Amino acid sequence: MRILLVGGQANLSAELRAYIGDLGEEWELQSVPDGSAAIVAVASATIDAVITASSLPDLSPVTLLGQIRTLRPETIRIALIDGESSQRVPSARIIGLAHRFLPLPLPPEVLLEALTSLEELRELLDGQRLRAAIGRIEKLPSPPHLYLSLMHALEEDEDSNAADIANLVAADPAIAAKVLQLSNSAFFNNGRSIADLRGAVTRLGLSTLRDLVLASEVFALPGMSGNERNALQSRALLASRLAAKMLPAASAELGATAALLADIGLLLTGVRDERAPAEPGDDRPGHAEAGAYLLGLWGLPMPIIEAVAFQLQPARSNVRSFWVAGAVHVATALASGHAVDEDYLARTGMLPKLEQWREMAEEMMGMRVEA
Template structure:
């Protein structure tokens, strides 16, 4: 394992360096002070993991990790965030290029957990059987182009106003109409009629509108009957709303999007619906969780979302030992679908006491959906 730290000495504690040294020869640690030196090293030498400080003397952390994604897409990219960043959440641009975020000061155990988890996920998605199944599909669902355009526009112009965003969405009349329909559903509008996209942006916020665009695009596929498509979309939207309530505001957007996409693997042919029951010994089809995670990886979505989709059914299989996006997606999708929640997992990560309140929130959302139907 070759790890490259990018940043000054203040980013790395003596305890951390001693810990890594004690892991033995299998872990080789390199350090450079700035982004350009890091890019030169990555260009000339395969690196397994790059860990970048919040502030670099020559480049932004997002620019560096984006360049490394181009140079070495197989390299795991970790961004360190200072306490202030951790409270307000990482910038949208950084979310698109970092696989994982670690708070400063960086604790040895947190680093080891993050690297182990990324390795595990890479092994899962590099499953030859899964690759073969997906590779036989003649036409994969297209990436959600409007959603990705919206994300990129917000990355390039963080000051984009409601008019800019509404104009982008209105360029696709079919999606715009679907977004307005969803905005006026009971669990989004709160009884207030929303008649135009600009009002939708203002009232709902960019994050919610972005998820509605994503839902409109993803569930427009023709592989399902209209009834199946509507049921799947409603389940996804309810799970998305619940996950956003479960997580703190800094992670709510990630949890919301991951829950929205949790069952996207069901849109692929030759995939097993894991909610239908355990696979028998003769069934070699991949489960919809890992198939969906693989598809999202092909689309280039952020790694926390991919990981949450992959481990949604079995969060204990993830090496991540804290309750974050994966845990919230597991709880949200299970409660909305009526599936059992892994209470042992919740006990292990210290949030089991919150489950009754989450059940109540899920029941309220399901009640709103029933009233609307």
């Protein structure tokens, strides 16, 4: 694997370089001082992974990673986050461009873990069997345009006010009505009723509003009966709220969105529900990997894609710590009444929290959204 280090902070310690060197001749490290040199390197030769510092002398990491995505979309893109900002949520723009975020200082095992898990995920999503199966689906759903427009507006102008966001949502009356309906349910609002979109934005906050818009768009896709779709949306919203509460603030929104989209594969035709026993000879793709593939086509952030792909078997992510995939696994299992992988929780040190999470899920089920 050829790894390109970009910027001063990405000049790894001697210990980490020695660690990678011990992995064998197939691992190769190359360093460049800035973004311009990185673009030349990526354009000139195949680079398996790029690790960029949190700041560069000539380009922003966002610009660099965007250029690399255009030149080499198959290249793994990793952004380093310094210790002071590691507890803050990365910007929406870089979340959409980086496959993984790693802390500084960077322990050797953390880097290796990230690279191997991303390689496995890439192999899963690029597999010929899955591509062929998805190719047999006559019509794939379109991306959630209003959600993406909302994200774009927030990226371009971080000072967007409630009125601006409400006007954007109001452009789609059906979704605006659904957002108001859901925001007035006990699940999201224990206080006074909300009568207008601006009030919904102010009261709920942007992260919750984004989830409601996304749910309203995604679960309006064809492929299920109305009752099935409503039940799926209700479970998804419950799982989303649970996952957000299981993670630290820096990862809560990623977990919420991933849990919300975990079962999106069930909306595709020719896909089997992986929670049900497979019939002999059934070669249809499972809903977890099919959903992850669809989200990859939509260009959603890799942590979300990874969590959806590994939601039923979080240990397959090769990440020893409890992160987004683990939270999505627990949240979707509790929301749908299925078993939680307690061995996985024990290995990640989170098993003592399971009972608390069960109680939280039961409490939320009493306020379940009726869509």
